[in-house]
Amino acid sequence: MTTTTCGPSSTAATGSAPAVTGSAPAVTGSAPVAPPGTRERTQRRVRDGLGTSADRPDGTPKVTGAFAFSSDLHDQRMLWGRTLRSPHAHARIVSIDTSAAAAMPGVVAVLLAEDVPGKATFGLEHTDQPVLARDVVRYEGEAVAIVAAEHPETALRAIRAIEVTYEPLPLLTDPAEAATTDPIHPDGNVFRTLPLRHGDVDATGDVVVEGTYEVGMQDQAFLGPESALALPSDDGGVELFISTQWLHVDRDQVAACLALPADQVHLTLGGVGGAFGAREDVSLQVHVCLLALATGRPVKMLYSRAESFLGHVHRHPARMRYRHHARRDGTLVKVEAEILLDGGAYASSSTAVLANAVCFAAGPYRVEAARIDGQVVRTNNPPCGAMRGFGVVQVCFAHEAQMDRLAAALDMDPVELRLHNALKPGDAIITGQRLTGTAPVREVIEAAMAHPLPPDPREDEPAIALPGGAGLTARREDVRRGTGIAVSIKNLMYSEGFDDYSTARVRLETSPDGEPFATVHSACAEVGQGFVTLAQQITRTALGIERVVLHAADTGVGSAGSTSASRQTWMSGGAVQLACDTVHHGLLERARGVLGVPDEPLVLEPGRVVDPATGAEVAIAQLLRAGPLEATEEHHHAPTSTLDADGQGDAHVSFAFAAHRATVDVDPDLGLVRVLQIATGQDVGRALNPRAVIGQIEGGIAQGVGLAVMEEILVEDGLVRNPSFTDYLIPTALDMPSVAATLIEQPEPGAPFGAKGVGEPPTISSTPAVVAAIRDATGKALTRVPVRAQDIAFGEAGAIPPTAGSTSAG
């Protein structure tokens, strides 16, 4: 064992959740690859180190209520901020009269666009979104004015007392019309057009299948609404406690809009109640800081649930037209696709979302040729941006439906068809980029299919187990069962030449009781994924100590980048590792001095440094008597390139693969669905905390199942019709299928500890797997998600492939 990773070869079995029944032997392909800087490594395992299912450090405070979410923050002198939002999806602001609001007792400030001292707009990629609308509003919920008052209800009444006269403007709500309609923004209506041409684009196949697919607007629906506390600081700057995914990009946008130097804007992560992409953009960050500076008092803002639905970006709705060409033996010849994403009113991360949709439009398959045309446009619909899966969710729904259509046309088992075309190491994806890392596509498919199917329904099963649940609506004799499979590829980290990095500071010292402990300082946003656990595990293993303290995530250390793109284990885990390596090196240097062996290769063991040649040893605590050891390191991933005019280039760092097999029961007459089981195989590189990996897989699948059968923000004429948890449904425990998961562990070259990010893949192919299973049960085409009851009861019939795996695995 020469590397720090010491996970069991099959980690699924160690997951504590018994729903995880997977125990198929994990496939270990290439030999473990030692990450850089591991010349001298801990030889014996420290407790709760890498590869163990160590407990979360925030677990106890979260179960006792002691954990402070940003919504729990409080200051004795604080005011409450509130936002006035546009009721129109597109309108000219004729006039704003704040006099009545400003005159209300208890109201301290009312601010409009002209009160923004710095840059008037913000945005992740293009700064096209006004901090406060000045002359025009472009979506329902756009911020128009902000107030601060002594009491939250006073603030609410104050925004209602602001008189805004709007002149409605023509609505642009059909993304297909955006490119040819008069611009609704000075920057135009097209965020990005991305063509991709790969191989012989005029090639044709023996068999051609076509389809048109749609994905509705999904919401991240985290449980903790947006909230923050801003405090004016003595130097004229501002201190912001905020639940976010990326502290430093928030800071830079806040500083620009406030006309402050970045070092006068200090951000600290408040407890984050879930994120899933919705906290990557600025929502209330600038507003709450503006109010704090304008009033000279601490200001708290807290969105209501309805406001949260209007106040953050959503998953891009998509319309996709596909044509697959294949030879008689099933070999894919060409994939053609037109992909149109509705970006809504402002750019957010739309351009990057489109790149993902285009690059992965063909899925995890070898394709000789591809002709893909992608476009993401501006409309008067709600702005869309990051959500778990980030552009790949949309195309995966389409390409997997196409693969099933192709299987039907070829009269081929859909699993066989996928295995026949599965990418393997050395193959190229449609951007021309070769897979230089691991690519266990076959393995994830086989692992998903190897799980036993759920048992047949029992006669004595409670009615709640039927589709429709406790409503007793489905009759047992009407219920039909179906299974379906889907497979996905997802890029890890940021792409297209972005120099992504993360920073970590590690300090090793002794506590007053003489025991050594380390402090890890990273700006990585813990949003629930468990980076706090991983940072401790890495440090324990690397430094041979058990006590690891986590400094609050803040902007007092360099950027960690965003908690998104399945990137923090790789990027910030790598940064912690590098910083530990430097501290480790310092420890060994001191030990050589103490032991008098200037040239010996020493070994760090739990609590001590040992000279293996002589057996001489020195305690870490003793080495620290000379003072603490501290290092700050930046971790960059391997460089990537941009995409050329044909969408070709090595634009991505690494890829992760997953397969999902869904089993559903459906009442075809009533259109009711119960998802019984998702069996999955997932390419994880190495599972550094198997229990946390399983948690990501189960949680990601829940969101994929939600998109398949229930989750959609309904937008009519630009207006959101269901901004509540009564009307926007997310899966409950009763909606959630059992999950059988197998982790495929093939260490990824170049990845710290060989680990791949695991957060996104479960959300991606679980959706098309569920829909394939409903198709299998009903014979309906089901070209749109979420699948609605009427789509099942009244929808068109479609081409149905043989039941997934019935010939190969049956």
Added chain:
Amino acid sequence: MSATDATTSARTATSDRPGASGAVGPYDRVEVELTVNGVPRAAFVPPRRLLSDFIRHDLELTGTHVGCEHGVCGACTVLLDGQPIRSCLALAVAVDGRELTTIEGLAGPDGELHPVQQGFQDHHGLQCGFCTPGFVLSACGFLAEDPDPDEDTIREGMAGNLCRCTGYAGILQAVKQAAGVLRETGADPCARHAGRAADGAVAAGPESGR
């Protein structure tokens, strides 16, 4: 920043709050006296004050979370006389004279976790943790009604709370484990955890399991 000190005088807490000076709002204030986590508390509140706001802002017990504001998500679940209720759907004045248990009132006096809390910790029944207090208290109420549930019953019993992170598997396992521990010790699921030192029966449970 957040205050969770259950011993703070309710009157002091109230008068220290922003807006409590009477500058805002035409509302009269009504005195509410109740027992919170075993401690007598009293506060003057507007008659329309939601119980969830009362708990968070007046009692300064911020472990009770508000996720949807209208009784769907269950994050604000508390125990009222041992029954789980949605504190966002109740008024503070309606709990006058009653006994309230919030998430802060479950762990033992020595900080030892209640078996339900321990279950969530052991089975990774949480990620972001925002829904966790509501789930824990819903589970306590559920186990008081059904001390020996099978897996389907647990699933149904926990279906009134929303979690967006976990996919529920760890939560269902947590409740299952807690049911076993509570059956073994005979402890009231809705009562503060006695701790090993305080109760012989409790002492036998976790120890014998190790």
